[in-house]
Amino acid sequence: MSFAASEAVKYLIDEHDAKSAAIESLKTSVFEWVSAVVGLKNKELPAFIFIDELDRCRPSYAVEMLETIKHIFDIDGVVFVVATDTEQLQHAVKAVYGEGFDAKIYLGRFFNSRYSLKAPNLENFLEVHSDASKLSGDYLRDLKIEVLPFNEDAKATLRNISVILDAFKVSARTAIQIADRVVATISNMPRGSKIDILMLTALLCIKEKDHNLFDEIVSGKFERVVQSGDSKKTIYLNDFLETYIPESSHMRHIEMNFDPQEYAPNFKIYSHQNAVANPYTSGIYRFYLLEYLQEIFSSHFGSAGKNRSGIFFLGEGRRSPTQEQTPLEKLCKTLTEEYKKHQYDTDAQMLGVPALLWVKFLYIRNKFESIDMDEYKDFVELASPLDWMGKDELPEVD
Numbered sequence: 388m389s390f391a392a393s394e395a396v397k398y399l400i401d402e403h404d405a406k407s408a409a410i411e412s413l414k415t416s417v418f419e420w421v422s423a424v425v426g427l428k429n430k431e432l433p434a435f436i437f438i439d440e441l442d443r444c445r446p447s448y449a450v451e452m453l454e455t456i457k458h459i460f461d462i463d464g465v466v467f468v469v470a471t472d473t474e475q476l477q478h479a480v481k482a483v484y485g486e487g488f489d490a491k492i493y494l495g496r497f498f499n500s501r502y503s504l505k506a507p508n509l510e511n512f513l514e515v516h517s518d519a520s521k522l523s524g525d526y527l528r529d530l531k532i533e534v535l536p537f538n539e540d541a542k543a544t545l546r547n548i549s550v551i552l553d554a555f556k557v558s559a560r561t562a563i564q565i566a567d568r569v570v571a572t573i574s575n576m577p578r579g580s581k582i583d584i585l586m587l588t589a590l591l592c593i594k595e596k597d598h599n600l601f602d603e604i605v606s607g608k609f610e611r612v613v614q615s616g617d618s619k620k621t622i623y624l625n626d627f628l629e630t631y632i633p634e635s636s637h638m639r640h641i642e643m644n645f646d647p648q649e650y651a652p653n654f655k656i657y658s659h660q661n662a663v664a665n666p667y668t669s670g671i672y673r674f675y676l677l678e679y680l681q682e683i684f685s686s687h688f689g690s691a692g693k694n695r696s697g698i699f700f701l702g703e704g705r706r707s708p709t710q711e712q713t714p715l716e717k718l719c720k721t722l723t724e725e726y727k728k729h730q731y732d733t734d735a736q737m738l739g740v741p742a743l744l745w746v747k748f749l750y751i752r753n754k755f756e757s758i759d760m761d762e763y764k765d766f767v768e769l770a771s772p773l774d775w776m777g778k779d780e781l782p783e784v785d
Contacts, residue, residue, distance in 0.1 A: 414462050421464050432464040442475035446482035453497050469498070509549040509562050517566040519545045521574050522584075532573060533581040535755055536643030536746065547641050548588050554636035554676055555592035565591045572766050582766065583755055585641060586684055590767045605764040607689040625685035629677060637677040644671045647745060650752060654719035657711060666726050668733075672742035683746060688760060718748045 421434045438456075441449050456467050477490035484493070513519075520526060524539035538544045548569060552562045569588055576582065594601040603609040604624065611622035629637070646669035653662035712720070722744050729735035750756050 410459050413459065417460070418462050418464060421462075425464075433466045434464060435466050435468055436460075437468045437470065439470045441469055442472045442479060444479075446479035449476065449479045450483045453494075457497050473501075507559055509553050509559070510546050512559060513545050513549055513552075513562065513566050514542065516563045517545065518570055521570045527573075530574070530576070531578040532576055533753065534573065535581070535583045535749055535753075536585070536641060536645075538642070538644045540644070543642055543644060544584065547585065550636075550639045550641060550676055551585060551588040552592060554632045554639065555589070555596060556633070557592055557595060561595055565595065581753065581755060582758065583683075583750075585679060586687065586763065587766055589680065589684060590763055594767055601767070604688050605760050605767075607760055609688065623685065624688060625681035628680045628685065632677070632680070637675065639676045640673040641676055641679060642671050642673045643742065643746065645669070645745075650749065651719070654723060656716055656720045656723065658713075658716070663723070666730070667722070667736065667741075667745075670733075670737050672737045672745055674739060674742035674746060678739075678743050679746070682743065683750065687756065714751050715748065718744055718751070722748070 421432070424430060424434070425432060438452070441452060444452070453469075456469075460467065473494065476494065480490035480493055481488055484490075519541040521541075522534075522544040523541040524537070526541075527534060527537075534544075536544075536547065538547070545566070548566055549562070552565060557565065565588065568591060569584060572587065573582065573584075590601065590605065593604065600609075609624045609627070611627060612619050613622055614620075647665055647667040648669065651665050654665050655662045722741065725741045725744065726736060729741070735741075
C-alpha cells in the first residue's frame with residue numbers, strides 16, 4: 388500500500404509538472420506569435436482578444452472559460468475583452484458553485500477593469516441592423532401595399548417603430564428581431580394589402596413580454612376587475628396600457644408625413660349640406676403614442692372604456708338610419724372645429740388631437756378597421772405571411 392501511494396503521488400506530480408510545462412509552452416508560443424505579427428505588420432501591442440456573449444453559454448463552460456483565461460492566458464501583450472451581461476454571468480457562476488456563493492466577488496478576481504455600456508439609441512441602432520429600404524415609399528408603392536402611418540422616408544417609419552419598442556422596454560436584441568419581423572411581414576403580404584405598422588409592432592412587443600396578455604388582446608376579451616374601496620372597478624385595455632408603458636413614453640411622438648388634400652379636398656359635414664374646403668395643409672403630423680394606444684389600438688381590439696380625450700373612439704357612432712352623420716362626417720366636423728381653435732398656429736394644427744383625428748379619418752376612409760383581430764394574430768405569429776407564399780395575389784385596388 389505504501390508503494391502504491393508513493394507511485395500515485397509521483398504520478399500526480401509528474402502530471403502537474405507536465406501540465407505546467409505545457410501551459411508555459413503554450414504561453415510562449417502565443418507570445419511569439421503575437422510578437423511576430425507586431426514585427427511583420429508594423430503593429431503595436433497589446434493584442435486584443437474579444438469574447439462576446441459569455442453569459443449565454445452553458446454555466447459550467449462559462450466558468451471554465453474564465454478560469455482558463457485567468458490562469459493560462461495571462462500573457463504579456465495580450466488583453467482579453469469579455470463582453471457580457473454581468474448579472475446573467477453571476478447566475479451562471481451560482482449555477483456551478485451554489486446559490487449562496489458570492490458570484491460578484493468571484494467575478495471581480497478575473498477582471499482588471501470594468502466598463503458599462505449605455506443602452507443604445509434604438510432609432511440609430513435599428514438603422515444599422517434592419518433593412519429599412521423595405522419601408523420606403525417606393526418599395527411599398529411597387530408592392531401596392533398601404534401602411535399606416537405612411538412616410539415616404541423609411542427612416543421616419545423606423546423611427547416610429549423605435550418609439551413603440553422603447554415604450555415597451557424590449558431589449559436591443561429583441562428590438563432587432565421585432566423590426567425584422569415587421570419588415571418580413573410587409574414584404575410577404577399580397578399586393579393590395581394594408582396594415583397598421585404601429586399596431587403590428589405593439590402586438591409583437593406584447594407577445595414577447597407576456598404571451599397571456601397578447602392572447603387576451605387579440606381575442607378581444609381583455610378586461611380586469613379590481614377592488615376599489617367597497618366596490619369593484621372594471622379596467623379596460625386603454626386604462627391598462629396607461630400604466631403598462633412608462634410615463635416617460637406617454638408623450639412620445641409618432642409622425643406621419645402626408646397631404647390631407649389628397650384624401651379629402653373638401654369636408655362633407657352633413658349629407659344635406661354643401662361640402663366645405665379642407666383647410667389643412669401638407670406636412671408632418673405628430674400624435675402622442677399613449678393617445679394612439681388608448682383610442683385606436685384599444686378600440687380596435689374591443690376594449691376601450693371611458694373616452695377622456697373628447698374625441699370619439701375608432702368606430703364609435705356608426706350611423707343608423709335615424710342619425711344625421713356618418714363617422715367620416717363626424718370626423719370632418721371635429722377636424723373643422725379643431726382647425727378653428729388653432730387657425731393661427733400651423734404647428735398646433737399638426738400636433739396632438741388634429742393629427743390623431745386624421746389617423747382615425749384614414750382608418751375609416753381607407754378601411755384599416757377592416758383588418759380583424761384574427762388577421763393581426765396571424766401577422767404576429769407569422770402564419771399568414773407563410774401561408775400567402777405561392778398563392779395568387781389579391782386583386783389590385785385603387
